[in-house]
Amino acid sequence: MPEPSIETFSLTLLDGSKRYLIPSPELHMKPLIAYGFEKIFQITHVFRRDERGPRHLPEFSLLEWYRTGATYRKLMEDCEDLVGRAAMAVKKEGFAAPLDISRPFERIPIREAFMKSAGWDPGPDPDPERFDFDLVTQVEPSLSRTRPVFLYDYPAALASLARLKNDDPNVSERAELYLGGIEIANGFTELTDHDEQSRRFREDSRLRKKLGLSEYPWPKDFLQALMHMPPCAGMALGIDRLVMVLTGAQAIDDVVSFVEG
């Protein structure tokens, strides 16, 4: 997938052909939805190069799930269920992170969060550099450390694989869950329009080229499957980060068995 902000690990097989470790299971799960599965989930390790820090591992555990006939609103409820149950289970084990997991979780349109914390309206097509910079330095630090928060309705230009909102094409139906001020999950009402997705991929490929990044193979099979995909919504949740926040760990290294470097 030609995402401009994710670098993959590539391998060369004995016959000289190139393969990639998955940075996300998305490309392989959506075709299953197209084949007729209605509710699917997967817990898998995913791999992202050049990402390392107290909240980043180049190999981490991701839970990804899809529901047909649902939108991102249902995904947010899924998150409330899942985080609530996980928090209870962790509490039973004797961990007591200072969190208030009561429902409903706070929901803030990202436009509102930007206006309040960064002082500007990102609109439908913000400068991605400025957006990310202010998101990390202004918006995220202003989020509650003790209550879960959803940021939702992202600018249309940052939709990636999300569907635009029917009644407001300036924003996409994308939501991110923050817990303890840390990004835990990202999901959206999936874009099922083959032509629109191809157009966005072409744009992303151009951007990768402009940034001097390697070219990824064109996701032909994925785009093919999209033609048969029913309306659905999918979410990806970082399991290590969830465990980290619920147990009150300070670094992601503290919740995985083996870390390098």
Added chain:
Amino acid sequence: MYTASDLRKGLKIVLDGQPYIVSDFEFSKPGKGQALYRCKLKNMVTGYTMDRTYRSGDKFEPANLDELHMQFLYKDAEGFHFMDTVKFDQVALSEEQVGDAKNFLKENMEVDVLFFDGNPISISLPIFVELLVTWAEPGIKGDTATGATKPVTLETGHVIQVPLFIEQGEILKIDTRTGQYVERVKK
């Protein structure tokens, strides 16, 4: 040149002509966004700390720093004078550059002097130094368990808190990182 991905704790770089050390560092990246590098930077001359956030493409000049083991000679109107014990070169640092280290600095003490682009900017003392008590109130015998303290004056003129049994003329071992009394040195 360094790039943002070289940033890590302890890296020394130049910003606006001043040497900085990265005192805290965090990699940050929105899942669908670009990598950002959040740093706390400590100015190696003034000690002032600031927060900065950098992007992947940002570049930094490495700080040209050297450390020389030198001996403290004396203090005069010009400042504090140190000598390279091998080459006998001398340099002077201002009182501001020497900073709190002056409280525990005595003649002939060997310290590390930090140079930026060839100019001395700061000194670091040995972790432990031994200094003479030049003034203390008479001790109170037998009162060692209460944890009570009293002020004494060191040969540098600096005053520190010590246990009540310390007497004038004794030599104390002091931790220069905390500025606190460690123990009495038997001579």
